[in-house]
Amino acid sequence: MKNFLTQIVKFIKEIVLAIKEGDLFVKFSLLIMGMGYFGRKQMIKGIIMTLFQILVCFFAWIVAIPYLIKIPTLGTVQREMIFNLDTMKNEVNEFDHSFKILLFGIISIFILFVSLLIYFVNIIKVRSLQLRKEAGKHINNFSEDIKEYFDKKFHITLLFFPVAGIVVFTVIPLLVVIMVAFTNYDQTNMPPTNLFTWVGVQNFQQLFTSSITITFGYSFKKVLLWTLVWAFFATFTNYIAGILLAIFINDKKTKLKKMWRTFFVVTIAVPQFVTLLLVRNFFADTGIVNTICQSLGVTEFLQNIGLVKQSLSYIPFLTDPAWAKVMVILINMWIGIPYLMLIATGVLLNIPTDIMESARIDGANGFQVFVKITMPYMLFVTGPYLVTSFVANINNFNVIYLLTQDVFFTMDQYLANSNAKEIDLLVTWLYRLTQEQYNFKMASVIGIVVFVLCATFTLLAFNTMIKGNREEDFQ
Amino acid sequence: MIKRFIKPTFRHIFLSFLSLFWLIPIFWLVLTSFSGYPGVHISRFVPSSFTFSNYQLLLFGADTVAQFPTWFLNTFIIAVFSCVISSFYVLMVSYAVSCMRFKLRKTLMNLAVILNLFPAFLSMIAVYFILKSFNLTNSHIGLILVYSGSAGLGYLIVKGFFDTIPASLREAAKIEGANEAKIFTKIVLPISKPIIVYTVISAFLAPWMDFIFARIILNSGISSDWTVAIGLYNMLDKNLINLYFARFCAGGVLISIPISILFMIMQKFYVEGITSGGVKG
Numbered sequence: 001m002k003n004f005l006t007q008i009v010k011f012i013k014e015i016v017l018a019i020k021e022g023d024l025f026v027k028f029s030l031l032i033m034g035m036g037y038f039g040r041k042q043m044i045k046g047i048i049m050t051l052f053q054i055l056v057c058f059f060a061w062i063v064a065i066p067y068l069i070k071i072p073t074l075g076t077v078q079r080e081m082i083f084n085l086d087t088m089k090n091e092v093n094e095f096d097h098s099f100k101i102l103l104f105g106i107i108s109i110f111i112l113f114v115s116l117l118i119y120f121v122n123i124i125k126v127r128s129l130q131l132r133k134e135a136g137k138h139i140n141n142f143s144e145d146i147k148e149y150f151d152k153k154f155h156i157t158l159l160f161f162p163v164a165g166i167v168v169f170t171v172i173p174l175l176v177v178i179m180v181a182f183t184n185y186d187q188t189n190m191p192p193t194n195l196f197t198w199v200g201v202q203n204f205q206q207l208f209t210s211s212i213t214i215t216f217g218y219s220f221k222k223v224l225l226w227t228l229v230w231a232f233f234a235t236f237t238n239y240i241a242g243i244l245l246a247i248f249i250n251d252k253k254t255k256l257k258k259m260w261r262t263f264f265v266v267t268i269a270v271p272q273f274v275t276l277l278l279v280r281n282f283f284a285d286t287g288i289v290n291t292i293c294q295s296l297g298v299t300e301f302l303q304n305i306g307l308v309k310q311s312l313s314y315i316p317f318l319t320d321p322a323w324a325k326v327m328v329i330l331i332n333m334w335i336g337i338p339y340l341m342l343i344a345t346g347v348l349l350n351i352p353t354d355i356m357e358s359a360r361i362d363g364a365n366g367f368q369v370f371v372k373i374t375m376p377y378m379l380f381v382t383g384p385y386l387v388t389s390f391v392a393n394i395n396n397f398n399v400i401y402l403l404t405q406d407v408f409f410t411m412d413q414y415l416a417n418s419n420a421k422e423i424d425l426l427v428t429w430l431y432r433l434t435q436e437q438y439n440f441k442m443a444s445v446i447g448i449v450v451f452v453l454c455a456t457f458t459l460l461a462f463n464t465m466i467k468g469n470r471e472e473d474f475q
Numbered sequence: 476m477i478k479r480f481i482k483p484t485f486r487h488i489f490l491s492f493l494s495l496f497w498l499i500p501i502f503w504l505v506l507t508s509f510s511g512y513p514g515v516h517i518s519r520f521v522p523s524s525f526t527f528s529n530y531q532l533l534l535f536g537a538d539t540v541a542q543f544p545t546w547f548l549n550t551f552i553i554a555v556f557s558c559v560i561s562s563f564y565v566l567m568v569s570y571a572v573s574c575m576r577f578k579l580r581k582t583l584m585n586l587a588v589i590l591n592l593f594p595a596f597l598s599m600i601a602v603y604f605i606l607k608s609f610n611l612t613n614s615h616i617g618l619i620l621v622y623s624g625s626a627g628l629g630y631l632i633v634k635g636f637f638d639t640i641p642a643s644l645r646e647a648a649k650i651e652g653a654n655e656a657k658i659f660t661k662i663v664l665p666i667s668k669p670i671i672v673y674t675v676i677s678a679f680l681a682p683w684m685d686f687i688f689a690r691i692i693l694n695s696g697i698s699s700d701w702t703v704a705i706g707l708y709n710m711l712d713k714n715l716i717n718l719y720f721a722r723f724c725a726g727g728v729l730i731s732i733p734i735s736i737l738f739m740i741m742q743k744f745y746v747e748g749i750t751s752g753g754v755k756g
Contacts, residue, residue: 103601147654152655154575157656158567158570158571158575158659159571159627161564163583163627166587166590168624169620169624170593172605173601173602173605174597177597180601248486248490254486254487260494264494264497266501267497267498269735269739270504270727270735271684271727273704273708274730274731275501277711281711290517292520334500406713430597431596431687434600435691454593454594458588
């Protein structure tokens, strides 16, 4: 961060210096961007820069300014039908579309900001051209400039399209969504028929209020808690069980190692939405597992010990909050353990065998080798993976959504009021808020919370990992 | 003597039991796909009669609900295009941040880490509206852009691989007079075949496995526009499941076959990728 600030200060100083000490052409390029190049006989570059300047001005006049002046209110003219005396028909008036104003406003700010950066960089470039000329050094012609982009400046060529893609499909959308969190964009304020506007931090307050009408606070607490519990169990059950399975299969005494591994890997190769939807039907209230449990007397047994309510004639695997929570963690193990087995196998094969051998010669038993050698090595190599998979589990949409959507219904009126369910993670709640309720403002707020959660966790984890830097332990 | 015999047996019985547990849903998928009864069997695991008609109907008897060949073709086209674009993006970004040194390198990489922490479909709400204002929702181009647009963010694994290529190799080429573009295409890419295979296959598989983005972008309800994932999901709708469950299973088997083959090819690199990436930046 500090480094970043000093770089900005350096950049500003460079600009000031360039303007102060530049010759006439440099000073002129403040007005017309191509001027500095024309002065050094770089005609094509001069024309390109000037054209760029004209385009940006044009864009600012036609697109940016009309949208930007509406940003403070996000539009004032509501859509309505007006009787047009000329055509004798009802016509739609020229209404404001709040979302478009927000979207194009942000795009405009972004483009203008980048153009401004290019404008300043241009001054520095022109100044360095002047210095080169004064020093009598060679000045590139246009084709030499182009060649640079395949050599010293190749990174610009490489990064241009990917970064543009990231800006258009990630950065700008994220900025827009973060802005939406400060507006009242929901079902009752939906463009094009209605306008929405800025409301400050009201939505964030709402997320922490619980009253009779607003139950977001109540739901948020429950969903957040379950998200954390889920992420913890989903990550560590898979991690530990996967490693144990890998060790078990890799043991000398196990025959046909490849075959066993393939059995588990087959389950990865079937797409998750197929297996999850299948398993959902497997465990349905009137599904095959229930039929089998019924005929084996398991249902009755569970009723007798109080795990299934007497009023139910089936086991509510995916329909009762407590059952469903246990089931999704178990089914997630079914999904995840093969992955971990695969990864752990790869790591295990890389453990230096001499360490293991000498430990055995010193008289360590299997358990001691596991605790003292295998696990530390495993944690060392897969530590970063463990962190990313915890974050991925906070965002694990597929398992929860595919297993419980259309099946699980909440009985808790408070949760239902804010469109949450007991089984929801923050992300599935967010998704259903947008897709079913069009409650974009609260969805955005939840999205920001998810980000803060993931970011804090990652930073903490990586910091402790880097502090305990033990790179040399296993080398 | 007895102990030495029993222990390994127990070990293998335990493994068989576990494998069986893991394979039951797969068996059920395959068995049901041949079932003579179109709905969900709730009373028996093995169907009462077997038939090929589910596959036949799925492949040759498309109706308004099940248009598997069209979906397959749609998904294939989307997968090919997004695979090409995202593979290029990933390889380009990886080379730039791994093999070249420039001013904003560290800053860009840190930004990428931050961006990756946002839930992917948070931005989808806005992407949807951006695509909508360009009339690209409910079109395959829109979906291709969604899959491949930000692909550059997923560069870590390939970068990890490029990092292991000795710098001396590139230095030598530079002395011979090769420019960076040549080093990238003529030296680094040819020796990176394994990681390219990994990148290409994983980019190709993403659209086959994805459900949520396709559902947001292709939301018109016109089934001939769909991808396999949404199409199959829709077959399990409450009103359709009793007519289409067996066909759903057949569809599941059909797309699992190519996916399994591709997955087996890239399995090796999958492990390498995860264990070689990580904190080093």
